[in-house]
Amino acid sequence: MTPQTKASPRPLKPSVSPEMNGGSELNPWHQAMSQLDHAGALMKMEQPVLERLRHCKRILEVSVPVRMDDGTTRVFEGYRIQHNLDRGPAKGGIRYHPQVSVDEVKALAFWMTMKCAVVNLPYGGAKGGVICDPKTMSKTELERLTRRYTSEISIIIGPDKDIPAPDVNTNEQIMGWMMDTYSMTIGYSAPGVVTGKPVDIGGSLGRREATGLGVFYVTRELAKARGFDLKGAPVAIQGFGNVGSNAAKAFHERGAKVVGVSDVTGGIYNEKGLDVDDLLAYAASNHGISGYRKAQAVPVESFVEVPCQILVPAAMENTITSKNAHKVQARYIIEGANGPTTIEADKILAQKGVVIVPDILANAGGVTVSYFEWVQDIQAYFWSEKDVFAKLQDILVLAFKQVHDMSVKKSVDLRMGAFMVGLERLAQAVRLRGMFP
Numbered sequence: 445m446t447p448q449t450k451a452s453p454r455p456l457k458p459s460v461s462p463e464m465n466g467g468s469e470l471n472p473w474h475q476a477m478s479q480l481d482h483a484g485a486l487m488k489m490e491q492p493v494l495e496r497l498r499h500c501k502r503i504l505e506v507s508v509p510v511r512m513d514d515g516t517t518r519v520f521e522g523y524r525i526q527h528n529l530d531r532g533p534a535k536g537g538i539r540y541h542p543q544v545s546v547d548e549v550k551a552l553a554f555w556m557t558m559k560c561a562v563v564n565l566p567y568g569g570a571k572g573g574v575i576c577d578p579k580t581m582s583k584t585e586l587e588r589l590t591r592r593y594t595s596e597i598s599i600i601i602g603p604d605k606d607i608p609a610p611d612v613n614t615n616e617q618i619m620g621w622m623m624d625t626y627s628m629t630i631g632y633s634a635p636g637v638v639t640g641k642p643v644d645i646g647g648s649l650g651r652r653e654a655t656g657l658g659v660f661y662v663t664r665e666l667a668k669a670r671g672f673d674l675k676g677a678p679v680a681i682q683g684f685g686n687v688g689s690n691a692a693k694a695f696h697e698r699g700a701k702v703v704g705v706s707d708v709t710g711g712i713y714n715e716k717g718l719d720v721d722d723l724l725a726y727a728a729s730n731h732g733i734s735g736y737r738k739a740q741a742v743p744v745e746s747f748v749e750v751p752c753q754i755l756v757p758a759a760m761e762n763t764i765t766s767k768n769a770h771k772v773q774a775r776y777i778i779e780g781a782n783g784p785t786t787i788e789a790d791k792i793l794a795q796k797g798v799v800i801v802p803d804i805l806a807n808a809g810g811v812t813v814s815y816f817e818w819v820q821d822i823q824a825y826f827w828s829e830k831d832v833f834a835k836l837q838d839i840l841v842l843a844f845k846q847v848h849d850m851s852v853k854k855s856v857d858l859r860m861g862a863f864m865v866g867l868e869r870l871a872q873a874v875r876l877r878g879m880f881p
Contacts, residue, residue: 656690658809
């Protein structure tokens with residue numbers, strides 16, 4: 445008997461009106477374009493440049509049929525969006541999540557364009573995603589989903605065109621499957637088509653730790669610039685995935701006091717500090733931090749309100765909004781996630797004197813080491829972990845200095861300082877390349 449085909453549940457159609465997407469405050473594309481317009485106005489940027497950046501170069505929507513373990517077929521919806529290619533091939537992650545939408549992926553691609561420009565990497569921005577709940581899927585189902593999705597988007601990806609990487613709910617294994625599928629399609633191994641893959645098949649040492657470690661590096665530079673001591677400083681980290689867990693480890697190992705952590709299973713807080721190594725072992729054994737007895741439980745929805753000096757939102761976008769920003773107790777926010785703070789929340793936090801290191805600088809460690817991995821794959825010559833971390837530190841320290849100097853020179857916050865640094869580099873590329881035809 446032929447298995448039945450069933451379509452996967454579809455969310456609200458993307459690119460909807462702001463009201464249908466939780467209002468413009470929660471629509472990531474509206475947020476991104478507001479940031480662009482603000483920076484452009486401050487810089488008196490010419491209209492042709494801004495007009496180019498208000499539009500994505502390519503938006504690919506694909507249907508992804510997958511044979512499930514029970515013999516049925518589900519059709520998932522996936523996207524790959526390239527925002528801008530003026531500074532080089534596209535770069536950006538792939539996420540698997542039920543709430544993936546066109547507006548979200550467009551915004552993430554735009555932020556990747558800005559991020560690569562801020563840290564001066566020769567890339568444009570891209571992003572991809574599949575609407576699915578990977579927590580309900582088996583490993584074999586995820587493999588089939590990944591391979592079919594890769595095949596569908598293979599018309600626009602490639603080592604010289606668009607290089608995907610891990611993001612929310614994707615990892616080294618998924619990148620390995622993507623690389624293998626693309627390689628089988630073209631008939632030879634192409635490790636440079638993705639980054640964030642296992643070291644044994646062309647991945648880079650240090651890639652797994654890169655984003656979280658980068659969060660620490662920029663926080664350290666902020667401490668130097670603002671004159672506060674990181675030793676013993678209470679840090680709370682929202683999100684305990686790859687970014688949050690590695691950030692927690694970096695802070696803990698270098699003398700800061702991690703007092704709070706949250707993930708999808710729950711939140712915990714201990715003002716005396718957490719044993720991060722013990723917590724990592726517990727989370728690995730229990731599939732999350734819920735039930736950890738060496739700290740008090742904190743509701744996930746109010747975690748950003750815990751007492752701390754430094755808050756690292758490292759989960760999803762829109763976690764600090766106009767509804768909870770006034771309850772944030774942190775003095776400094778380091779954005780480990782993309783778009784965790786809305787524009788309305790930015791205004792409230794600014795009035796409270798909270799300093800924010802924006803996502804396009806704070807979490808740029810991941811794309812920086814992805815760039816290193818791509819370079820190593822192209823050269824077929826691989827670096828030591830020591831070299832990777834040294835080069836990462838050099839790039840982020842310089843980027844922070846340039847952003848901080850811009851914010852002081854133009855009397856703007858660090859977010860606008862970062863946008864102004866990145867926008868000027870993008871504008872120069874647009875001017876130099878001109879327009880075809």
